[in-house]
Amino acid sequence: MEQKVALVTGITGQDGSYLAEQLLEKNYLVHGIIRRASTFNTSRIDHLFKDIHDPDARLFLHYGDMGDASSIWRIVDHVAPDEIYHLGAQSHVRVSFDIPEYTADIVALGTVRLLEAVRRAKKKIKFYQASSSELFGSSAPPQSEKTAFHPRSPYACAKAYAYYIVQNYRESYGMFASNGILFNHESPRRGETFVTRKITRGIARILAGKDKLIYLGNLDSKRDWGYAPDYTDAMYRILQHKKADDFVIATGKTHSVREFLEECFSLVKLDWKDYVKIDPRYFRPSEVEVLQGDASKAKKELGWSPKMQFKELAKLMLDADMKKEGLKGVL
Ligand code: NAP
Numbered sequence: 001m002e003q004k005v006a007l008v009t010g011i012t013g014q015d016g017s018y019l020a021e022q023l024l025e026k027n028y029l030v031h032g033i034i035r036r037a038s039t040f041n042t043s044r045i046d047h048l049f050k051d052i053h054d055p056d057a058r059l060f061l062h063y064g065d066m067g068d069a070s071s072i073w074r075i076v077d078h079v080a081p082d083e084i085y086h087l088g089a090q091s092h093v094r095v096s097f098d099i100p101e102y103t104a105d106i107v108a109l110g111t112v113r114l115l116e117a118v119r120r121a122k123k124k125i126k127f128y129q130a131s132s133s134e135l136f137g138s139s140a141p142p143q144s145e146k147t148a149f150h151p152r153s154p155y156a157c158a159k160a161y162a163y164y165i166v167q168n169y170r171e172s173y174g175m176f177a178s179n180g181i182l183f184n185h186e187s188p189r190r191g192e193t194f195v196t197r198k199i200t201r202g203i204a205r206i207l208a209g210k211d212k213l214i215y216l217g218n219l220d221s222k223r224d225w226g227y228a229p230d231y232t233d234a235m236y237r238i239l240q241h242k243k244a245d246d247f248v249i250a251t252g253k254t255h256s257v258r259e260f261l262e263e264c265f266s267l268v269k270l271d272w273k274d275y276v277k278i279d280p281r282y283f284r285p286s287e288v289e290v291l292q293g294d295a296s297k298a299k300k301e302l303g304w305s306p307k308m309q310f311k312e313l314a315k316l317m318l319d320a321d322m323k324k325e326g327l328k329g330v331l
């Protein structure tokens with residue numbers, strides 16, 4: 001069988017690392033775009049990397065940036081992928097209020113830069129867009145493909161542009177371009193400043209004697225939290241579907257930040273109220289109160305359903321962070 005070639009933007013992120021792993025397992029050649037940084041930023045994919053001179057090497061990295069059209073065009077030309085998974089983004093909602101213009105440039109315009117490179121490519125390339133449940137914002141749950149968008153942050157507004165431009169290129173140019181509208185998904189590789197990881201890492205550091213408290217913002221908001229590798233599997237399925245389309249990917253269950261705290265602290269037999277302080281710095285000018293997805297379309301058409309649920313996920317993340325601190329884990 002012919003070996004497929006995938007290009008992954010955001011390969012150094014949580015999702016990019018799991019997706020690269022899964023594609024390599026399926027015998028793909030995987031190319032990723034990485035940013036130049038003054039420190040190493042490939043820790044999530046180092047375990048996948050072979051020296052490029054090794055004849056068995058199947059993972060290749062290229063310097064580029066979603067803000068730089070010429071690098072994107074050059075990489076798409078050079079790699080000539082069968083599939084592009086576009087995950088690269090300034091992905092932090094709270095930070096998007098501090099850097100709204102940069103967020104729009106990378107998240108919204110970055111997507112159209114990449115789509116333009118695909119449009120002018122000689123071969124047909126399938127395109128996956130990392131859309132987000134943040135698009136739903138204040139729309140009432142459960143949210144499905146039919147729910148109206150009401151974005152509540154510069155990040156969500158930029159993702160709304162990206163969502164619609166993907167649909168527009170599909171309709172205008174007949175491109176195989178699909179949106180995965182993914183609800184929150186977490187893992188031991190989740191960035192340390194997202195709330196679940198902040199909590200599991202914070203507990204591990206408290207137990208290791210490095211920190212005394214965890215400072216958080218709004219504990220009342222509710223999220224539909226799933227496990228990242230289940231969600232990267234959904235991305236792959238979306239591009240293997242018979243036609244380009246848009247899919248909600250979610251567990252269908254929702255829990256508050258407070259519940260996540262309670263779950264994690266109870267695993268180490270501590271009362272979270274003794275270790276958590278509220279810092280208004282972490283409040284958002286406008287909040288998304290409740291996300292709870294309805295992924296029945298993905299179940300029916302892609303045969304996708306989540307394998308891991310809330311309690312197991314909390315335990316897995318806490319266990320990994322405790323072991324990183326040299327402690328005995330909870331698994
Ligand atoms: P992440 O861990 O924050 O990773 C983001 C990736 O984008 C990193 O590889 C980052 O590179 C890269 N990136 C950032 N700015 C870039 C730029 N200017 N040019 C090129 N690459 C850039 O995010 P994630 O959780 O894996 O999420 C992947 C995608 O899914 C993102 O688009 C996110 O918005 C979207 N999404 C995530 C969730 C979720 O719950 N995780 C849900 C829905 C949608 P560095 O490593 O150099 O920073």
Ligand code: G4F
Pocket residue numbers: 091092093094131132133134182183184185193194195196198215216217218219221222223257282283284287288291
């Ligand atoms: O973990 P969060 O920062 O994730 P958020 O804002 O839901 O965004 C994530 O999921 C989206 C999908 O719905 C992605 F598109 C996006 O890229 C990202 O991956 O915050 C979750 C909730 C929020 O309501 C926030 O206000 O936790 C609340 N929270 C409370 N204290 C906090 C904190 N969030 C963070 N990051 N840090 C806190 O101290």
